[in-house]
Amino acid sequence: MSYLLSADKKLRGRTRKGDFKMKKTQGLSFVVLALFLVFTIIIVGFGCGSESAESRIGTVDQIEITLTLMPESHSIDASATITWTPARIDTFFFLLHNGLEIYGVGVFGGVATGRLDYGVGESAAAQVSRLTGQETEEPREFGHLRLYGLGVEAEKGRPIELSFAYRGEIYDSVSVPEFSRWQIADETTGLIDPKGAFLTPGTGYYPLHPGTGSLATFKSTIEYPEGWEAVVEGNIVTSKPGRTTFDSVQPLDGSYLVAGPYKLSRLDADGIEIAMYHYPQSASLTGRYLGASASYIKKYNELIGPYAFERFSVVENWFPTGYGMPTYTLLGSQVIRLPFIVGTSLGHEVCHNWWGNGVLVDYESGNWCEGLTVYCADYLYKLEESEEAAKQYRMDALRAYSEYIVRGDDEDMPLRDFRERTTAGTRTIGYGKSMMVFHMVEQRIGSEAFWEALREIYREKQFERTSWKDFFETFERLSGVELGWFLKQWIDRPGAPGFAIGPVQFEGDEDGGLIEFYLEQVQEGNPYKMDIPIRITYTDGSQEDGLLHDVSGKIYHARVLVRAEPTKMEIDPDFRLFRILDQMEAPPTLAGFFATVNPLIILPATTDPLFETYSSLAEAFTRKGGEIIKGEEIGDERLIGRTVLHLGNFEQMKVTRDGATFTLAGATLDGANIAVVNAWRDSEDPSITHLGIWGESPEAIMPLGSKLPHYGKYSYLAFSSGRNIVKGQWPVEDSPLKVRIGG
Numbered sequence: 001m002s003y004l005l006s007a008d009k010k011l012r013g014r015t016r017k018g019d020f021k022m023k024k025t026q027g028l029s030f031v032v033l034a035l036f037l038v039f040t041i042i043i044v045g046f047g048c049g050s051e052s053a054e055s056r057i058g059t060v061d062q063i064e065i066t067l068t069l070m071p072e073s074h075s076i077d078a079s080a081t082i083t084w085t086p087a088r089i090d091t092f093f094f095l096l097h098n099g100l101e102i103y104g105v106g107v108f109g110g111v112a113t114g115r116l117d118y119g120v121g122e123s124a125a126a127q128v129s130r131l132t133g134q135e136t137e138e139p140r141e142f143g144h145l146r147l148y149g150l151g152v153e154a155e156k157g158r159p160i161e162l163s164f165a166y167r168g169e170i171y172d173s174v175s176v177p178e179f180s181r182w183q184i185a186d187e188t189t190g191l192i193d194p195k196g197a198f199l200t201p202g203t204g205y206y207p208l209h210p211g212t213g214s215l216a217t218f219k220s221t222i223e224y225p226e227g228w229e230a231v232v233e234g235n236i237v238t239s240k241p242g243r244t245t246f247d248s249v250q251p252l253d254g255s256y257l258v259a260g261p262y263k264l265s266r267l268d269a270d271g272i273e274i275a276m277y278h279y280p281q282s283a284s285l286t287g288r289y290l291g292a293s294a295s296y297i298k299k300y301n302e303l304i305g306p307y308a309f310e311r312f313s314v315v316e317n318w319f320p321t322g323y324g325m326p327t328y329t330l331l332g333s334q335v336i337r338l339p340f341i342v343g344t345s346l347g348h349e350v351c352h353n354w355w356g357n358g359v360l361v362d363y364e365s366g367n368w369c370e371g372l373t374v375y376c377a378d379y380l381y382k383l384e385e386s387e388e389a390a391k392q393y394r395m396d397a398l399r400a401y402s403e404y405i406v407r408g409d410d411e412d413m414p415l416r417d418f419r420e421r422t423t424a425g426t427r428t429i430g431y432g433k434s435m436m437v438f439h440m441v442e443q444r445i446g447s448e449a450f451w452e453a454l455r456e457i458y459r460e461k462q463f464e465r466t467s468w469k470d471f472f473e474t475f476e477r478l479s480g481v482e483l484g485w486f487l488k489q490w491i492d493r494p495g496a497p498g499f500a501i502g503p504v505q506f507e508g509d510e511d512g513g514l515i516e517f518y519l520e521q522v523q524e525g526n527p528y529k530m531d532i533p534i535r536i537t538y539t540d541g542s543q544e545d546g547l548l549h550d551v552s553g554k555i556y557h558a559r560v561l562v563r564a565e566p567t568k569m570e571i572d573p574d575f576r577l578f579r580i581l582d583q584m585e586a587p588p589t590l591a592g593f594f595a596t597v598n599p600l601i602i603l604p605a606t607t608d609p610l611f612e613t614y615s616s617l618a619e620a621f622t623r624k625g626g627e628i629i630k631g632e633e634i635g636d637e638r639l640i641g642r643t644v645l646h647l648g649n650f651e652q653m654k655v656t657r658d659g660a661t662f663t664l665a666g667a668t669l670d671g672a673n674i675a676v677v678n679a680w681r682d683s684e685d686p687s688i689t690h691l692g693i694w695g696e697s698p699e700a701i702m703p704l705g706s707k708l709p710h711y712g713k714y715s716y717l718a719f720s721s722g723r724n725i726v727k728g729q730w731p732v733e734d735s736p737l738k739v740r741i742g743g
């Protein structure tokens with residue numbers, strides 16, 4: 001199965017640095033890659049197993065596409081010219097969408113030795129079935145992709161051009177995804193509609209060579225109806241109404257085409273064209289998006305290095321997406337209206353033009369680009385806000401890992417194996433842990449060397465596949481700090497350390513003395529090696545921060561000299577280490593509920609006037625499992641050891657009510673149709689989270705089914721007619737890593 005996992009990054013992950021996922025497309029490119037493996041196997045059969053796939057199959061270096069969009073008939077008429085350098089194989093294999101009919105083939109610089117065969121490689125197809133476990137009735141088709149082969153006689157190692165003309169319908173309608181905690185992108189493999197066109201490499205709208213994964217440059221000329229605009233990666237070569245030619249500038253894994261009846265707003269930012277392709281009703285948003293995009297580009301120009309392209313675009317999509325392609329980001333109509341997107345996701349997607357789409361990811365050795373983009377965007381914005389906001393962000397990353405992986409049902413994996421986010425659990429690793437690893441590197445080698453190393457990597461490795469190892473070598477070179485063990489510990493190994501403090505003793509007086517204690521690493525497996533932050537608070541209220549250097553044993557005997565009489569000692573109080581968070585270090589949150597696949601849901605009594613409404617809500621929360629019981633059926637024994645959702649039980653909400661006025665966590669709740677949400681820990685077992693939901697009316701309650709999963713990091717929430725009006729976390733009073741000393 002590791003083949004299949006490593007396969008799925010190949011086509012899709014490389015170009016699109018999206019942060020919401022698109023399931024179907026992924027599955028398809030996964031098939032494409034499975035094919036790649038099969039070809040490799042077959043060709044190995046010819047001998048010479050040590051050769052790379054590239055040296056057997058050759059490379060595709062350039063793809064030139066001319067494509068006319070016909071939205072009314074959901075179709076295209078297109079031609080693609082592929083520059084192929086054959087190696088040992090004399091058949092050009094490719095996949096194309098099965099709605100497309102090929103009506104012309106040309107070979108330049110070589111001789112076609114046979115007709116274009118649909119279904120060449122049936123044995124390959126059989127092996128794909130075997131590898132994927134997918135039975136196909138028609139072994140030449142993989143989902144919506146059809147496999148072709150064209151026999152060609154050509155000089156090995158000399159590029160030739162293959163041209164294909166094709167036309168037909170591409171219309172995989174956008175389906176509303178089943179209820180999911182994280183997925184907000186609707187699913188389609190690609191479609192052409194009067195509302196807009198969305199075509200990805202996985203769509204197969206141009207011939208996909210399932211060969212070597214080599215990068216190709218793209219030149220695309222797109223024709224579209226009057227009143228439409230089209231966007232492809234890279235710079236615009238020529239443009240006139242109804243027709244635009246794009247040049248990818250740099251080699252890509254694949255090309256994404258988006259088009260629609262857009263209005264175009266533009267801004268010149270120091271020679272870089274910032275554009276927004278939007279629907280007429282979004283005109284009022286353009287000022288904010290253009291201005292913010294320009295300032296993000298300026299920010300990263302200064303922080304990392306000059307932007308590599310002539311333009312950047314924000315493109316509105318009529319179904320929900322949040323993708324970042326080179327030179328543009330595709331955001332759904334609802335997404336761009338969310339007030340926080342300009343301040344967070346937009347900057348993140350712009351930053352991917354440096355990390356991911358600028359310096360490319362060598363996926364074989366793990367995807368580092370999400371963690372680094374988070375560190376240079378989402379996290380950095382928090383740091384610019386305040387140290388406290390940054391600390392909170394780190395704690396949230398630790399807590400998400402602890403909830404979803406350590407105490408939840410999601411699987412752990414080393415960063416080396418992270419390809420892309422598919423679940424909340426993979427997100428906590430590929431984004432959260434990865435971001436924390438960059439933070440720990442910065443702590444270890446110092447900010448100056450850290451940022452200088454990032455600038456150097458951007459300079460030296462732009463548009464090259466780059467691995468974790470490349471980063472660590474640069475960090476080492478610029479800092480002189482040896483990090484080989486650090487890479488092994490944090491990139492190759494799954495998991496995280498967890499800590500417990502043994503009895504703490506202080507020998508001394510008001511002039512200081514010695515604190516002694518045992519620090520135990522309580523996680524399974526070998527101990528980690530770390531510098532561990534420690535904070536001492538003195539009787540006069542002053543504080544002192546220090547480090548326990550190179551702590552490495554399972555049990556570490558710590559001796560700390562202090563300058564006055566201490567009252568408190570804290571281990572990693574600012575959450576600077578990636579570690580398992582003790583439950584009591586973090587407030588209870590909704591994530592504690594959503595991390596469980598088998599919750600118990602308690603409805604109010606059947607006599608409750610909102611019983612039916614709560615029942616519908618309960619259904620929404622149990623599509624992946626769980627048990628629903630009526631209020632009358634409740635008995636204590638059923639609650640033991642279960643994560644519980646309490647519906648319609650006002651007493652548990654920590655809300656006060658005075659007539660029509662509600663108060664939650666000190667805030668007065670304004671508006672009609674009030675609903676409140678509250679998370680708390682089980683009094684017997686703090687690892688168990690309880691969640692309560694109460695609302696005034698069906699209009700208050702029903703919107704929560706789809707909304708709450710996006711509020712995982714909060715302890716309490718209030719909504720008015722489905723609109724969030726209050727959110728927050730309950731304060732943390734005490735934790736096992738904060739120890740009082742003396743008196």
Ligand SMILES: [Zn+2]
Pocket residue numbers: 017018019348352370373
């Ligand atoms: Zn991202």
